[in-house]
Structure formats: C-alpha cells, structure tokens
Amino acid sequence: MSITIRDVAKKADCSIKTVSRVVNEESHVRPELRERVLAAIRETGYVPNISARRLVQKRSYVICLLLHAAGSFQSTLLSKVLEVGYEGNYDILVQTYYPIFSRSRKKVSDLIQQNRIDGLVTTPPCDSDPFLIDLINRSGLPHVHIAPLNPTGGTPYVSAEDFAGAYQMTERLIMLGHQRIGLLLGHRNQRPSLDRLFGYRAALEKHQIPINEQLLVDSENNFVGGSTATQILMNLNPPPTALFALSDESAAGALYRLNELGIPVPEKVALAAFGDLTISHQIWPGISAVKYPLEGIVEQAIQMLIALVEGTQPTSRQVILPTSIIMRGST
Amino acid sequence: MSITIRDVAKKADCSIKTVSRVVNEESHVRPELRERVLAAIRETGYVPNISARRLVQKRSYVICLLLHAAGSFQSTLLSKVLEVGYEGNYDILVQTYYPIFSRSRKKVSDLIQQNRIDGLVTTPPCDSDPFLIDLINRSGLPHVHIAPLNPTGGTPYVSAEDFAGAYQMTERLIMLGHQRIGLLLGHRNQRPSLDRLFGYRAALEKHQIPINEQLLVDSENNFVGGSTATQILMNLNPPPTALFALSDESAAGALYRLNELGIPVPEKVALAAFGDLTISHQIWPGISAVKYPLEGIVEQAIQMLIALVEGTQPTSRQVILPTSIIMRGST
DNA sequence: AAAATAATTGACAACGTTGTCATAACATGC
DNA sequence: GCATGTTATGACAACGTTGTCAATTATTTT
Numbered sequence: 001m002s003i004t005i006r007d008v009a010k011k012a013d014c015s016i017k018t019v020s021r022v023v024n025e026e027s028h029v030r031p032e033l034r035e036r037v038l039a040a041i042r043e044t045g046y047v048p049n050i051s052a053r054r055l056v057q058k059r060s061y062v063i064c065l066l067l068h069a070a071g072s073f074q075s076t077l078l079s080k081v082l083e084v085g086y087e088g089n090y091d092i093l094v095q096t097y098y099p100i101f102s103r104s105r106k107k108v109s110d111l112i113q114q115n116r117i118d119g120l121v122t123t124p125p126c127d128s129d130p131f132l133i134d135l136i137n138r139s140g141l142p143h144v145h146i147a148p149l150n151p152t153g154g155t156p157y158v159s160a161e162d163f164a165g166a167y168q169m170t171e172r173l174i175m176l177g178h179q180r181i182g183l184l185l186g187h188r189n190q191r192p193s194l195d196r197l198f199g200y201r202a203a204l205e206k207h208q209i210p211i212n213e214q215l216l217v218d219s220e221n222n223f224v225g226g227s228t229a230t231q232i233l234m235n236l237n238p239p240p241t242a243l244f245a246l247s248d249e250s251a252a253g254a255l256y257r258l259n260e261l262g263i264p265v266p267e268k269v270a271l272a273a274f275g276d277l278t279i280s281h282q283i284w285p286g287i288s289a290v291k292y293p294l295e296g297i298v299e300q301a302i303q304m305l306i307a308l309v310e311g312t313q314p315t316s317r318q319v320i321l322p323t324s325i326i327m328r329g330s331t
Numbered sequence: 332m333s334i335t336i337r338d339v340a341k342k343a344d345c346s347i348k349t350v351s352r353v354v355n356e357e358s359h360v361r362p363e364l365r366e367r368v369l370a371a372i373r374e375t376g377y378v379p380n381i382s383a384r385r386l387v388q389k390r391s392y393v394i395c396l397l398l399h400a401a402g403s404f405q406s407t408l409l410s411k412v413l414e415v416g417y418e419g420n421y422d423i424l425v426q427t428y429y430p431i432f433s434r435s436r437k438k439v440s441d442l443i444q445q446n447r448i449d450g451l452v453t454t455p456p457c458d459s460d461p462f463l464i465d466l467i468n469r470s471g472l473p474h475v476h477i478a479p480l481n482p483t484g485g486t487p488y489v490s491a492e493d494f495a496g497a498y499q500m501t502e503r504l505i506m507l508g509h510q511r512i513g514l515l516l517g518h519r520n521q522r523p524s525l526d527r528l529f530g531y532r533a534a535l536e537k538h539q540i541p542i543n544e545q546l547l548v549d550s551e552n553n554f555v556g557g558s559t560a561t562q563i564l565m566n567l568n569p570p571p572t573a574l575f576a577l578s579d580e581s582a583a584g585a586l587y588r589l590n591e592l593g594i595p596v597p598e599k600v601a602l603a604a605f606g607d608l609t610i611s612h613q614i615w616p617g618i619s620a621v622k623y624p625l626e627g628i629v630e631q632a633i634q635m636l637i638a639l640v641e642g643t644q645p646t647s648r649q650v651i652l653p654t655s656i657i658m659r660g661s662t
Numbered sequence: 663a664a665a666a667t668a669a670t671t672g673a674c675a676a677c678g679t680t681g682t683c684a685t686a687a688c689a690t691g692c
Numbered sequence: 693g694c695a696t697g698t699t700a701t702g703a704c705a706a707c708g709t710t711g712t713c714a715a716t717t718a719t720t721t722t
Contacts, residue, residue: 002444002446002708004707004708004709005708005709006708014671014672015671015672015673016672016708016709016710017671017672017673017674017710017711018670018671018672020709020710020711021670021671024710027669027670028669028670028671029670029671030669030670030671033670033671045444047441047444047445048445048708048709049386049445049446049707049708049709050445050446050447050709051382051385051386051389051391051445051446051447051707051708051709052386052677052707052708052709052710053708053709053710054382054385054677054709055380055382055383055386055676055677055678055679055707055708055709055710056676056677056708056709056710056711057677057709057710057711058382058677060382062424067410067413069410070406070407070409070410071406071609072403072406072609074406075401075402075403075405075406075409076401078401078406078409078425079398079400079401079427082425082426082427083427086427086438091424091426091447092424092425092426093393093422093423093424093425094409094413094423094424094425095413095422095423096410096413096414096417107417110378111422113378114378114379114380114381115333115380115381115382116381116422223613252613252614253613255615256613256614256615259615259616260615278402278403279610279613282554282583282584282587282610282614283583283587283613283614283615284586284587284590284591285590333678335677335678335679336678336679337678345701345702346701346702346703347678347679347680347702348680348681348701348702348703349700349701349702351679351680351681352700352701355680358699359699359700359701360700360701361699361700361701364700364701379678379679380677380678380679381679382677382678382679383677383678383679383680383707384678384679384680385679386677386678386679386680386706386707386708386709387678387679387680387681387706387707388679388680388681388707389707
C-alpha cells in the first residue's frame with residue numbers, strides 16, 4: 001500500500017542503497033543520478049518509514065519532556081521546546097511526572113528501557129526527585145535540567161542569574177526610597193529561592209539597611225501562597241512599603257490580597273516580582289518584574305541535549321543566563 | 332548488547348514465537364511453558380523493542396495533539412490529554428500547527444505518512460484550516476476535534492453548549508438590572524462565537540430588550556482585542572452598564588482597560604466572561620464567568636479517539652457538554 | 663600507457679519483532 | 693483403534709530501512 005524505498009529505486013532505476021544515500025544526504029552519488037532519484041521521490045511522494053530507521057539505528061528521534069504541573073510557566077516552556085526540538089528534527093513526547101506516584105516512575109522507566117526516547121529534559125520540581133534522577137543516571141540516557149531547584153550531581157543544566165536579578169531589583173526598590181521591603185520567598189531549601197534571598201540581602205547590606213527577619217516570609221510559590229504571605233506581611237506594624245515576590249504566581253496572589261485589603265498599589269505599597277510571565281502584564285497595574293529568561297533557557301537546554309544525544313561535545317555543561325529588569329506601574 | 336526475544340527463547344528453551352505469544356498474552360501456550368518463559372523474562376530483564384513491533388504492526392501507540400498557541404487554555408487542555416492518554420496506554424506527541432506555515436503542514440503530513448501516529452486531535456483554530464483537514468481526511472487517520480470553530484464535515488468532535496451558556500449569563504445580567512450589555516464577540520464566522528451571540532440575542536428578546544447593534548463589537552479573542560473593544564464600547568453615549576466578553580483573555584483585556592480608564596468594576600460597569608480559565612479568578616475583582624467544561628471535553632475527545640483507533644464503535648460522534656455559571660465580584 | 667588511487671554503485675545481511683502456515687501432539691467421538 | 697478435530701509449537705518470511713563490503717568506473721599519478 002505505502003510507498004517504500006524500493007518503489008523509488010525501481011523508478012529511478014538504481015539500487016535502494018543509492019536512494020538511501022540521497023535521502024540521507026550522504027556523499028558519493030553522481031549529481032545526475034541524485035537528480036533522477038530526487039525526481040522519483042517527488043513523483044512517488046515517498047517518505048522514509050521512521051520505524052524501520054529507528055529499528056536499525058537504535059534511535060528514536062524523540063525527546064521526552066517531563067512536566068509536573070500545568071501553568072503559564074509550563075506552557076511557555078513547552079512552546080519553546082517544541083520550536084527548538086522541531087528545528088533539530090526531534091519529536092517531543094510530553095510526559096507528566098508526579099514524584100509521589102510510582103506509576104509515573106514506571107512509565108519513565110519503560111520509556112527509557114524500550115529505547116523510545118533519545119533524551120530527556122526535566123523541569124522543576126522533577127529534578128528534586130532522587131529516585132527519578134537515579135533512574136536516569138543509571139540508564140545513561142542523555143538528560144538536561146531546566147532551571148533545577150536542586151542542581152547537584154553532574155547533570156548538565158541551564159538556569160538564570162537568580163542572585164543578580166534579585167540584587168538588582170532590590171536595589172531599584174531601595175533607589176525608589178523603600179527601606180522596609182517584604183520578601184515573599186519560596187522554599188529555603190531550593191536553590192533559586194535561596195540565591196534570590198542572598199541577592200536581596202546583599203543589596204540591603206550594600207546600602208547599609210539592616211535585615212529584618214520579620215520581613216522574610218516563607219511561602220509556596222503560587223497564588224495562594226502569595227496571598228497568605230501578603231496578609232502576614234501587611235499585618236506587621238509598621239507594614240512594609242514594598243513587597244518583592246519571588247515568583248509570578250505569588251505576585252498575582254499578593255496583588256489580589258492587596259486589592260481585597262483596599263491597599264492601593266503602588267501608592268501605599270509597591271510590588272515587584274521575579275518571573276514576568278503573562279499574568280504580570282495582564283493585570284492592573286502591570287507588575288514590575290525581574291524578567292526570567294525562560295525562552296533562552298529552554299533554547300540552550302534543548303540544544304545542549306541534542307548535542308549530547310548526537311555525541312558532539314556541548315560547549316559547556318552548566319549555563320547561567322542573565323536576567324533583566326522591567327519596571328511597570330506597580331512600583 | 333540489549334536483550335532480545337531470542338535470548339529469552341534460548342533461556343526458556345523454546346521458539347521466539349512462543350515468547351512472543353506469552354508477551355502478548357495470546358492463547359495456545361501450555362501453562363507450564365508459559366511459566367518458564369515468564370521466569371526467563373524476569374531473569375533476563377527483557378523488554379520488547381517497540382520500534383520492531385511498530386514496524387511490523389504499522390502502529391505507533393502514539394496520539395498527536397496539534398496546538399496553535401501557548402496559553403492557559405492550551406495548558407489545561409494538554410494536562411488533561413496527558414492524563415487520559417496515559418490511562419489508555421498512549422504516548423502523547425505534541426506538535427505546534429500554524430496554518431500559515433507550509434512547514435508545519437509538511438510536518439503533520441510526514442507524521443501521518445510515516446505511521447508515526449495512530450490518531451490525531453486538533454484544537455482551535457487548527458480545525459479551520461481546510462488544507463489540514465483535507466490532508467487528514469484523505470489519509471484516513473482517526474481524528475477528533477476539540478471545541479472546533481468550524482464543525483463541518485463528518486469529523487467527530489466534542490464541544491460545549493455555547494448558546495445555552497451565553498443565554499444564561501445574559502439573563503443573569505438582565506436580572507441584575509442591566510439593559511445595555513456590551514458584547515465583546517469574537518469572529519462572527521466562527522461557530523462558537525456565533526452561537527454565543529445567538530444566546531445573547533435570545534436572552535434579550537425573551538426579556539423584550541431591543542438589540543442595539545452598536546453594543547456588539549467584533550474583536551480578536553485575546554487580551555489586546557478585549558482591551559480595544561472595551562475602549563470602543565465605553566466611548567458610546569450612553570456607555571453600556573455591563574460588558575460580556577466571549578473569551579477569558581478578552582475579559583482580562585477589558586478589565587485592564589477599565590482600570591486604566593478609572594472605571595470601577597462592578598460599581599460603574601459589570602463584567603462577565605465566557606471561559607473561566609485561571610486568570611478569571613486570579614485577578615481582582617474575580618470575573619463572573621460561564622464555566623467552559625474544558626476538562627470534560629478533552630476527556631470525552633481522547634476516549635472517542637482511542638475508540639476510533641482501536642476500532643471499537645464510539646458511542647457517538649458529536650458530543651456537546653453543558654456549561655455552568657460562576658458569579659464573582661465583577662457583577 | 664600503466665599503475666595507483668579515489669569515487670560511485672549495488673548485493674546482501676542485519677535490526678527485533680509479529681503474522682502465516684505447516685506440523686506435531688493431544689483429545690474426542692464412534 | 694481409527695478417523696477427526698483441536699491445541700500447542702516452531703520454521704520462516706516479512707516489515708522498510710541502514711551498514712558493510714565488494715565490484716565497478718573515473719581520475720590522478722608515475
């Protein structure tokens with residue numbers, strides 16, 4: 001039924017191997033014959049069968065992306081993964097991974113053992129699951145972390161300048177006259193949150209502002225966490241004059257709670273965020289943010305992974321991209 | 332290097348075909364021999380090579396999801412697709428599809444021709460690209476539309492009660508005393524927008540409120556479109572007392588513009604939306620919305636697709652799910 | 663002009679499964 | 693005990709590609 005390499009060979013009056021050479025752009029084919037083969041391919045509409053190629057080459061041309069949750073971060077990430085993977089001629093298989101479920105671990109294990117994927121990208125918080133990491137490491141499958149919470153071990157990763165970003169934003173807030181800056185920080189045992197906290201501290205120290213531990217509130221990096229932490233911070237006496245949320249979602253939660261409390265932004269309290277996903281500029285007032293270079297991170301990560309898969313030496317195994325500051329109405 | 336069916340056969344002292352039968356749970360194997368084979372499989376750690384199986388069976392156990400953009404709608408959708416696909420033992424291959432680019436058409440065409448996928452799900456607005464639809468139809472590949480903009484032809488689809496949802500929300504607004512309700516409608520040539528418009532008209536007619544064409548503004552179903560349309564509507568004299576945005580994103584845009592104009596919501600203008608994705612309840616005030624049953628839609632669609640792939644008769648080829656109304660602070 | 667080298671081409675095996683068919687072993691009915 | 697039917701098993705081809713290696717032809721060198 002379907003058109004195979006044999007049909008093309010017959011039409012072009014040559015061997016199947018020659019057709020294979022033309023298709024794979026190998027050398028050692030006379031231009032004239034090459035043209036004849038290309039014409040035959042056009043006429044027949046031949047497309048190589050990937051399953052056969054995979055079988056003989058023991059490669060799948062598939063990259064697996066492990067995601068934990070569904071959100072703005074993930075969807076931006078995915079869309080960039082698809083774009084870069086596409087350029088490199090890889091299909092993208094998306095798989096959810098919930099560290100608690102042994103089912104998802106089994107699934108990933110099968111994917112690896114059956115040679116169904118050539119490489120694997122993990123996104124936060126998957127990189128913090130030791131079982132998963134161990135599984136991947138033992139398999140020897142190429143893999144790369146995107147923005148790991150826990151960049152330990154030798155796994156290559158791409159991340160951002162958390163320290164510098166937080167430092168710069170904090171300094172901006174100080175320049176605007178703020179001395180009491182509340183920090184909605186994530187988990188202190190996660191590297192990015194910790195680095196951002198250090199950046200915040202460093203900026204305060206530089207400007208000789210004493211650090212008030214009351215202004216540092218641990219919170220979940222999501223809408224509810226941000227909302228709760230804001231309540232705690234605004235109950236202080238005196239309350240902070242600025243809030244710095246270490247994630248987008250918590251910034252959105254903060255703004256919501258401030259609105260509920262009837263506290264005008266930025267008149268009474270300024271608000272800044274680390275992240276800059278869609279929601280930051282789709283709510284009023286726009287939230288000043290440390291722009292997280294997610295698309296750049298993904299691009300580098302996928303290219304790094306493809307390099308690993310194809311055996312070419314990647315230029316480096318740890319890449320840290322710079323952040324930038326975008327000021328909007330909330331400060 | 333890797334363990335094949337031959338290794339297992341040697342260990343269990345039988346033919347490879349027998350091992351194949353055991354692996355695929357076919358009948359005609361003596362219990363005693365079956366046990367021996369199972370033991371051999373355990374000992375060797377054998378896992379069937381999927382590429383070989385795919386080659387010979389011309390099946391991939393992969394479902395392709397075509398997405399156009401990255402957003403809240405898409406990420407909710409994806410995460411449900413992964414969940415349901417997972418239950419059915421299918422891998423999910425995600426592919427972006429931009430109707431304008433012939434590249435993406437080529438990519439989809441390759442996926443189909445190379446037997447890399449068993450079935451295909453399209454999401455809006457991919458279903459409106461006649462080239463794509465024609466391509467899929469000619470290939471005979473099982474496929475299903477999710478919430479199509481253009482449900483023509485015989486393609487099975489799953490969608491929601493657009494008419495009823497808009498009718499109910501409009502009626503609610505009328506009950507709240509609104510007579511001048513501005514409508515931010517999408518494209519009039521798209522079925523869901525049109526049905527929602529009809530629902531809106533029907534509710535007004537029912538309550539004997541004359542329809543004012545000035546209050547119907549065509550707009551893109553996104554943030555900017557909503558913002559622009561709101562400006563036009565609020566310039567009317569007198570302006571509407573309520574706005575009904577036919578998508579989430581345009582509602583967010585509307586709220587942003589109202590904030591910019593200093594018009595308080597809901598005091599001066601009420602705002603309602605059709606959709607209810609994340610942003611609706613993460614902005615202040617929460618936006619009253621017609622809840623779009625996206626997860627249910629996806630679930631039905633994937634199950635329908637799997638039924639088509641596996642040849643079992645799907646229960647029905649067109650499914651329409653009911654909507655519900657959630658009132659929040661914006662009305 | 664002969665020899666050496668390089669480029670071009672094809673025959674055939676291999677990849678690891680499943681499907682087809684033939685055969686062997688066993689059970690059943692008379 | 694024989695014919696018949698059923699169950700169990702295996703030999704071998706097929707799937708459509710790429711890799712290996714040998715054979716042929718063109719090009720360069722001596």
